[in-house]
Amino acid sequence: MVLNRRKFIKYSLFSSLLTYSAGSFSSLYASNSNLSLSDLNIGSASDILLIIDMQNDFCPGGSLGVKDGDKIIKNINLIQNKFNNVVLTQDWHPKDHSSFVTEHVNKDVFSSIDMPYGKQTLWPAHCVQGTEGADFHKDLNTLKANTIIRKGFRKGIDSYSAFWENDKVTPTGLEGTLRAMGVKRVFICGLALDFCVAYSAIDSAIAGFDTYVIMNATKPVDLPGSIEATFTAFNKYNINKVNL
Ligand code: VGL
Ligand code: ZN
Numbered sequence: 001m002v003l004n005r006r007k008f009i010k011y012s013l014f015s016s017l018l019t020y021s022a023g024s025f026s027s028l029y030a031s032n033s034n035l036s037l038s039d040l041n042i043g044s045a046s047d048i049l050l051i052i053d054m055q056n057d058f059c060p061g062g063s064l065g066v067k068d069g070d071k072i073i074k075n076i077n078l079i080q081n082k083f084n085n086v087v088l089t090q091d092w093h094p095k096d097h098s099s100f101v102t103e104h105v106n107k108d109v110f111s112s113i114d115m116p117y118g119k120q121t122l123w124p125a126h127c128v129q130g131t132e133g134a135d136f137h138k139d140l141n142t143l144k145a146n147t148i149i150r151k152g153f154r155k156g157i158d159s160y161s162a163f164w165e166n167d168k169v170t171p172t173g174l175e176g177t178l179r180a181m182g183v184k185r186v187f188i189c190g191l192a193l194d195f196c197v198a199y200s201a202i203d204s205a206i207a208g209f210d211t212y213v214i215m216n217a218t219k220p221v222d223l224p225g226s227i228e229a230t231f232t233a234f235n236k237y238n239i240n241k242v243n244l
Contacts, residue, residue: 051076055136091159161200
């Protein structure tokens with residue numbers, strides 16, 4: 001995605017964290033933990049791998065393509081082999097979804113508007129139900145997943161988190177599914193680190209699951225302030241950073 005930073009600073013979703021200064025992201029982003037998946041004895045019935053939104057529109061060439069978004073697929077497929085429980089999420093919007101900038105008059109892409117449930121970033125149209133952009137990337141192994149959670153399919157509500165829509169009252173059903181399965185630890189990878197991965201990790205931690213984000217199997221959109229806000233939230237909610 002091509003972003004004009006100066007233009008988007010004033011539109012940051014994270015308006016309370018407008019301390020953006022050029023160059024701060026790469027150093028923040030590089031501050032991964034030394035924790036390795038191989039130290040954590042993963043793969044029991046109480047561990048789940050949650051793979052967020054590995055769809056064509058979030059990969060290079062897609063309408064909301066994340067830089068190098070496709071480069072993490074190799075690691076994601078390797079990681080899947082270590083888990084017995086795998087859940088995929090799929091952003092799944094109607095073609096007139098209210099988060100699309102095309103549904104609003106005189107609004108810029110990546111600006112934000114007030115929705116009944118709070119601030120909402122306006123995105124280019126993406127992941128429209130039944131289109132190629134909404135399909136999983138062809139290199140992603142989708143055979144291992146036992147559950148696919150679709151989100152964002154209600155016209156008036158966006159959904160970043162795999163657990164709750166952005167109104168924070170409409171559940172996706174994932175929490176109940178994980179509880180019924182006896183899941184205790186949730187490992188999260190996919191796209192994008194600073195939006196759907198971050199919101200999913202926060203809701204996972206709030207739900208009481210031990211939550212890990214696999215840093216070398218995720219990539220950020222990187223709007224001004226978004227990575228910094230993500231890591232601040234990871235500290236606040238005791239979300240662990242881990243590497244393959
Ligand atoms: C996402 C923006 C809009 C994501 C989904 O998967 O991070 N970002 N819809
Ligand atoms: Zn979306």
